[in-house]
Amino acid sequence: MWGYPAVIIVEAFRLMSAHSSYECPLSGAALEERLTSREPKLTIKQLGPVEDDMSARADESILLLPLNWQSAENGPLYSASTESVAKLFSQEGVVAETLSPLTAETNLKDERAMDWVAPTLLVSSLLVSQNSMAVSLALSVMANYVTDLFKGIRSDPNVKLTVIQTEQRGKTAREIHYEGPASGLSALTKVLSSRELKD
Amino acid sequence: MDPERATLEQLADEYTAAMRESEKLAFFVRDAELQTQQIDGLIALKRRIQGFKYGARKAGDERAANMLFHLQCGLNAMISFLTMWIELKKGDHHSAWNCVVDAEEYVSIALRAADAGEGLEDFLQHVKLAEQVIFPGYPVYNSMGAVIRGGKCTVCELPFNRCEHIEGRVYWGRLCVRIHPEIVDMDHVAMVDEPRDRRCVITEITTNDGYYHDYMTLKKTRRAEDKEEGTAGRLTGVIFHNQLLEID
Numbered sequence: 001m002w003g004y005p006a007v008i009i010v011e012a013f014r015l016m017s018a019h020s021s022y023e024c025p026l027s028g029a030a031l032e033e034r035l036t037s038r039e040p041k042l043t044i045k046q047l048g049p050v051e052d053d054m055s056a057r058a059d060e061s062i063l064l065l066p067l068n069w070q071s072a073e074n075g076p077l078y079s080a081s082t083e084s085v086a087k088l089f090s091q092e093g094v095v096a097e098t099l100s101p102l103t104a105e106t107n108l109k110d111e112r113a114m115d116w117v118a119p120t121l122l123v124s125s126l127l128v129s130q131n132s133m134a135v136s137l138a139l140s141v142m143a144n145y146v147t148d149l150f151k152g153i154r155s156d157p158n159v160k161l162t163v164i165q166t167e168q169r170g171k172t173a174r175e176i177h178y179e180g181p182a183s184g185l186s187a188l189t190k191v192l193s194s195r196e197l198k199d
Numbered sequence: 200m201d202p203e204r205a206t207l208e209q210l211a212d213e214y215t216a217a218m219r220e221s222e223k224l225a226f227f228v229r230d231a232e233l234q235t236q237q238i239d240g241l242i243a244l245k246r247r248i249q250g251f252k253y254g255a256r257k258a259g260d261e262r263a264a265n266m267l268f269h270l271q272c273g274l275n276a277m278i279s280f281l282t283m284w285i286e287l288k289k290g291d292h293h294s295a296w297n298c299v300v301d302a303e304e305y306v307s308i309a310l311r312a313a314d315a316g317e318g319l320e321d322f323l324q325h326v327k328l329a330e331q332v333i334f335p336g337y338p339v340y341n342s343m344g345a346v347i348r349g350g351k352c353t354v355c356e357l358p359f360n361r362c363e364h365i366e367g368r369v370y371w372g373r374l375c376v377r378i379h380p381e382i383v384d385m386d387h388v389a390m391v392d393e394p395r396d397r398r399c400v401i402t403e404i405t406t407n408d409g410y411y412h413d414y415m416t417l418k419k420t421r422r423a424e425d426k427e428e429g430t431a432g433r434l435t436g437v438i439f440h441n442q443l444l445e446i447d
Contacts, residue, residue, distance in 0.1 A: 077346065083359055084366045091363070102360045104349040107383055113342045114393035149367040152307035152323055158393075 040180025042191065047164065047173040054099065054122060055170025062089070062096040062138055063122035065164065067109055069099065076100055080110040082119040088145055094138045095131070114154070116146045116182075118161040125167045128192050136189045143182040156181040165192055202254075203247075207263055210248055211315075214270045217244050218318065221277045225325075227333075231288050234281050241281075245274040252372045264372030265313045271372075272309035273319055275445055276302045280326055287333065292415045293402065297440075299330045300397045304444060312369040335415065337401065340394035341438045344387045350380030353446060374446035388438050398440040405432040 050058075057063055064086055066076035082098065089096040099122075100106075111117050121138070128135055142159070150157040161178045178188055217240065223229075224237050248270050255263035283298035306323045309315075351357065353376045354364045364375040403411040405423040411433070413420050423433060 080347065081366075087363060087365050091365075104358050104360060106360070107346050107348050108380075109386070110345050110347050110380075111342070112344065112395045112399075113389070113391045114395055145365070145367075148311060150307070151310040152320070153303065 040178060040184040040187070042180075043177045044191075045175050047175050050122070050164070050166050050170040050173045052170060055124060055166050057097070057099075058122045058124040058166055058170075059126045060095070062094065062127070062134060064089075064096060064098045065120040065122050066099060067120060069120065069122075069164075075107060077107045077109055078102065079117045079119045080108040081117060082108065085119050085142060085145075088141055089138060092137065092141045094141060095134050096138065115158045115160050115179075116149070118142055118146075118159060120162045120164065122164045122166065123192060124170075125165060125192075126169075128165070132189070132193060135192055136186065139185045139188055143185045146182045156183050158182075159185060161185065161188075163188065163192065203250075205251060207266055210251060210267065210270065213244060214248070214273065215318070217241060218273065218277055218322070221281060222322075225277075225280055225284065227284055227287065229284065231285050234285055238278050238281050238285075241274050241278050245271055245278070248274070256371050261371050262313075265369055266315065268369060268372035268374075269309045269313040269315050271445070272305045272312060273322075276305035276309065276319070276322065276326075279305060280329075283329075292334075292413075293400075296334060296400065296415070297398050299326060299334070301444060302326050303330075308369070308374055308444070308446070311367070311374075312372070337397075337414075339390040339392055339401065340397060341399040341401070341436050342389045342391040342394040343385065343399070343438050344389065345382050346384040346386055347380040347382055350377040352376075353378055372447070376443070376446060378443070396440055399437045401434050401436040403435040405434070411435070 054063065064078070064082055066078045068077045076099065078098070083102055086096065086098055086102065088094075109117075123135055142161070146157050146159055158180065159178065159182050163176045163178070164173055165176060166173045176188065176191060178185065221237055221241060224234050248267050252264050252267035252271065255261075255267055279298045279302035283295045283302065286292070286295035286298055303323065303326055306319050306326070309319055350359045352359050352362045352364050354370045354373050355362045359366075359377045359380075364370055366375055366377055368375050401414045403420055404414055405411050408419075409423050409426075410419040411421050411423050412418060414434075426432075
């Protein structure tokens with residue numbers, strides 16, 4: 001059997017408590033938040049070249065891509081959040097557009113898990129270096145939106161976001177996948193800016 | 200007959216009084232008849248508040264319409280919570296579970312409609328505590344993935360891609376939701392620990408005794424099919440819950 005007899009543990013606690021006192025700095029919702037806080041997961045992988053047209057458009061504005069942007073054989077399939085995010089970006093002054101027009105015939109992937117799946121974004125390193133505010137504003141608009149969406153259900157909801165960042169006019173690209181709390185989305189700005197000098 | 204007139208403050212006072220009165224009845228041991236009467240009273244008040252909300256809309260006051268929708272959702276949350284106790288006493292545990300989820304979701308919508316004090320957040324904590332004590336909890340839920348397209352906006356009734364409204368936000372006292380989308384393909388059903396809809400639960404599960412058991416009560420419900428090789432067991436569950444909450 002492992003462990004110590006309970007009586008020894010109780011005695012040890014009695015001795016410890018005779019010498020030390022502790023405070024509990026967190027309680028209620030703050031304690032719950034700390035106990036359930038999640039570390040964001042960030043994965044980065046290199047991709048091949050991106051189409052010239054897409055790359056050129058990404059220099060001007062953030063592009064909202066379909067999930068199957070690399071091989072849209074059966075037509076584009078966007079995340080179901082894309083329409084609302086596109087409207088939000090437009091209303092909040094984020095320079096952005098969808099890769100193809102969203103119509104009543106556009107297929108949307110509706111995931112019914114608690115994670116909020118953001119549209120895939122395409123940004124160029126040129127855009128990041130020339131208009132870094134655009135990207136940080138986009139991330140902050142999405143974080144605020146999703147926080148509001150889950151009010152009363154989850155205080156810092158989980159977000160899944162993929163960002164494709166092109167470099168050297170689309171000759172190379174990398175895919176950054178973020179999975180974590182909405183409050184951590186802003187940290188992506190730094191990750192994206194870390195490549196800006198290579199363009 | 201002249202239409203009834205009231206200020207937001209008067210309606211908020213009526214709401215607060217009704218919620219306080221309801222809190223006294225929000226326990227298992229309270230009489231079901233009294234709980235039912237209280238629900239009837241809450242429904243009547245909610246209908247009046249909805250009426251005033253339409254008035255605010257007509258008067259072009261979106262802020263007032265959203266405040267009144269906040270009160271409407273708060274009342275709906277309390278109605279769902281009281282109904283949960285009644286359903287529990289009737290022995291309909293699955294319906295009681297749906298009621299507790301309804302109550303929590305109504306609070307969420309209310310909080311999105313307008314910030315109106317901390318009363319509802321306290322109530323939500325109470326509901327969550329009750330949920331934890333009453334129900335055994337679900338380690339997994341069902342979560343469906345589908346390919347959809349189209350659909351209409353509940354605020355303006357235009358095709359969702361052609362309006363300015365954002366899903367999940369409240370406009371003019373009405374929640375924006377995409378309704379009637381075409382389901383192109385049912386992509387998958389997964390088991391997840393955090394679903395978007397917690398009504399999508401496992402309802403029955405087989406055990407080694409060769410019977411299905413109710414997942415909540417553990418009672419035997421029916422004889423299970425013969426076990427197939429390589430199958431650990433079978434289960435039944437809800438993968439899609441079609442009922443929409445009151446969003447207008």
